[in-house]
Amino acid sequence: xxxxxxxxxxxxxxxxxDEPERATRExxxxxxxxxxxxxxxxxxxxxxxxxxxxxxxxxRGEPPSPVDIEALGMTFLRTRQEHWxxxxxxVQRFGQRASECVIHLSESEAETFVxxxxxxxxxxxxxxxxxxxxxxxxxxxxxxxxxxxxxxxxSQVPKxxxxxxxx
Numbered sequence: 001x002x003x004x005x006x007x008x009x010x011x012x013x014x015x016x017x018d019e020p021e022r023a024t025r026e027x028x029x030x031x032x033x034x035x036x037x038x039x040x041x042x043x044x045x046x047x048x049x050x051x052x053x054x055x056x057x058x059x060r061g062e063p064p065s066p067v068d069i070e071a072l073g074m075t076f077l078r079t080r081q082e083h084w085x086x087x088x089x090x091v092q093r094f095g096q097r098a099s100e101c102v103i104h105l106s107e108s109e110a111e112t113f114v115x116x117x118x119x120x121x122x123x124x125x126x127x128x129x130x131x132x133x134x135x136x137x138x139x140x141x142x143x144x145x146x147x148x149x150x151x152x153x154x155s156q157v158p159k160x161x162x163x164x165x166x167x
Contacts, residue, residue: 007049007057007072023048023056023079031077031084036131037099049073054080058090085129088144088158095131095142102131103146103153110134110143116162118154129156 011017012025025048029040049057049072059073074093078085095102103123105113112119113132123130125148132146132153145156155162 005051007051007069010048010050010056021053021080022050023054023077023084028056028077032086032094035129036086036095036097036101038094038097042094042097046073048076054078083128085156086131086145088156088161091131091142091145095133096140098131098142101126101128102133103148104133104140105143107134109153111165113146113153113155114143114157114163114165116155116157116159118152120151121148121153122151123148123153 010023010025010028014024014026017024028048029043032038032043033040043058045060047059047062049059051057051072055075056077056079057072057074058076063069063072074089075087076090077087091098103121103125109119109121110132113134127149128147130146130148130153131142132144133140134143135141136143147154147156
C-alpha cells in the first residue's frame with residue numbers, strides 16, 4: 001500500500017509490482033518514448049519515486065537511505081488518472097529530447113500560453129498533452145505542458161508560475 005507521507009521507489013517491471021494501479025519504471029519509460037519520442041536512455045541515471053497515489057518524482061542517482069525528506073528531485077508525472085500528465089518541470093528539463101507531440105508557438109502564442117490562457121490553434125498531431133516550445137535566446141526551448149483538444153491549446157501552466165509578458 002502506498003503511503004502519502006513516504007517516497008517509495010517504483011517497481012522496475014510489472015512482475016515486481018505489488019499494487020495493480022501503480023506505475024512501473026518500464027511503463028514510465030514507455031510513456032515518454034511512445035508519447036513524446038524521448039528515448040528511454042535519457043533516464044538511465046534517474047530513479048522514479050511515488051508519493052501519494054500517482055504523484056511521481058524523478059531523482060538523478062540514488063538518494064541516501066534512510067532519509068527523512070519532504071521532496072525528492074523534481075515532480076515528474078501524474079499517473080492513476082485516465083491520461084498520464086507530465087509536469088511543467090519534467091517538460092522543461094527533458095522536453096528538448098522530445099520529437100513527438102511537440103507544438104511550437106510564435107511569440108504572441110507563447111505569451112498567451114505562459115499567461116495561462118487557452119487559445120484556438122491548428123495542430124495536425126494527436127490530441128492530449130503536448131510539449132510546448134518557443135524560441136528563447138535563439139534556441140527552441142520547452143516552456144511547458146499544453147492540453148490539445150477540439151482545436152484548442154489549453155495552457156497547463158500552474159497558476160503560481162503564470163506570467164504576463166510584454167512582447
